Amino acid sequence: MTSPSPLLEVRDLNAYYGQSHVLHGINLHVNAGEVVSLIGRNGAGKSTTLKSIMGVLRSRTGSVKFNGQDILKLPSNRIASLGMAWVPEERAILSTLSVKENLELPPARAGGWNLERVYEAFPILKTRGHHAGSKLSGGEQQMLAMVRVLRSGPKLLLLDEPSEGLAPVIVQNIGQIIAELQKEGLAVLLVEQNLKFATRLADRHYVYVDGEIVEEVPRSEVAARHDDLQRYLSV
Numbered sequence: 497m498t499s500p501s502p503l504l505e506v507r508d509l510n511a512y513y514g515q516s517h518v519l520h521g522i523n524l525h526v527n528a529g530e531v532v533s534l535i536g537r538n539g540a541g542k543s544t545t546l547k548s549i550m551g552v553l554r555s556r557t558g559s560v561k562f563n564g565q566d567i568l569k570l571p572s573n574r575i576a577s578l579g580m581a582w583v584p585e586e587r588a589i590l591s592t593l594s595v596k597e598n599l600e601l602p603p604a605r606a607g608g609w610n611l612e613r614v615y616e617a618f619p620i621l622k623t624r625g626h627h628a629g630s631k632l633s634g635g636e637q638q639m640l641a642m643v644r645v646l647r648s649g650p651k652l653l654l655l656d657e658p659s660e661g662l663a664p665v666i667v668q669n670i671g672q673i674i675a676e677l678q679k680e681g682l683a684v685l686l687v688e689q690n691l692k693f694a695t696r697l698a699d700r701h702y703v704y705v706d707g708e709i710v711e712e713v714p715r716s717e718v719a720a721r722h723d724d725l726q727r728y729l730s731v
């Protein structure tokens with residue numbers, strides 16, 4: 497039996513900011529419905545990987561396939577329309593608009609979530625419907641940023657440090673949301689520096705050092721490798 501091809505397949509990805517060569521031959525994949533983490537220190541190249549996959553950073557070489565289609569040359573709006581969504585580190589919500597307006601603004605696409613489905617899965621967003629984005633707590637903003645992209649019906653979410661700057665109890669809530677999204681069939685590629693959070697959620701981990709992946713660690717090996725992983729992240 498042949499195994500199905502991955503939802504996302506990145507081969508020999510190199511990325512540049514001007515003269516600066518930041519990613520050096522990244523190979524990774526994400527299967528449909530899988531949660532995969534990219535872990536590593538600040539500046540190791542994790543966010544750049546997400547930007548390169550999404551087509552936000554254009555200066556790159558290699559191959560990025562989504563659902564078997566080569567997307568390296570496509571603009572990011574075309575990549576989004578194929579079913580990929582990116583939630584950047586700075587949580588792109590519209591702070592002057594209400595929660596409801598934030599949820600309604602992304603164009604709904606066939607197969608995307610309607611408001612009823614969003615509210616059913618995340619009732620707090622209905623309660624907060626008329627609050628301005630700027631009045632939400634950091635955790636609520638993160639939730640809104642993650643959920644508003646569901647209107648486009650993505651198959652893969654690229655999440656950049658969703659736990660950053662949040663209190664432990666809120667981090668736990670964000671983790672529950674990611675688990676909920678996985679249950680709904682979404683795949684997630686997650687950038688994290690919070691090892692506890694990443695290991696609770698992800699099926700596999702890629703470890704970044706200086707723009708390269710130095711290890712791939714499946715969930716089954718995390719307990720035995722925990723100290724090594726912690727060392728990769730400590731400064």
Ligand SMILES: Nc1ncnc2c1ncn2[C@@H]1O[C@H](COP(=O)(O)OP(=O)(O)OP(=O)(O)O)[C@@H](O)[C@H]1O
Pocket residue numbers: 513516518536537538539540541542543544545687704
């Ligand atoms: N806009 C930019 N222009 C120039 N260099 C950049 C830019 N953004 C990132 N870099 C550099 O690229 C390298 C990789 O950064 P990247 O943000 O991908 O790392 P990261 O692993 O995601 O860490 P962080 O958690 O700090 O975002 C770093 O050396 C960083 O200084």
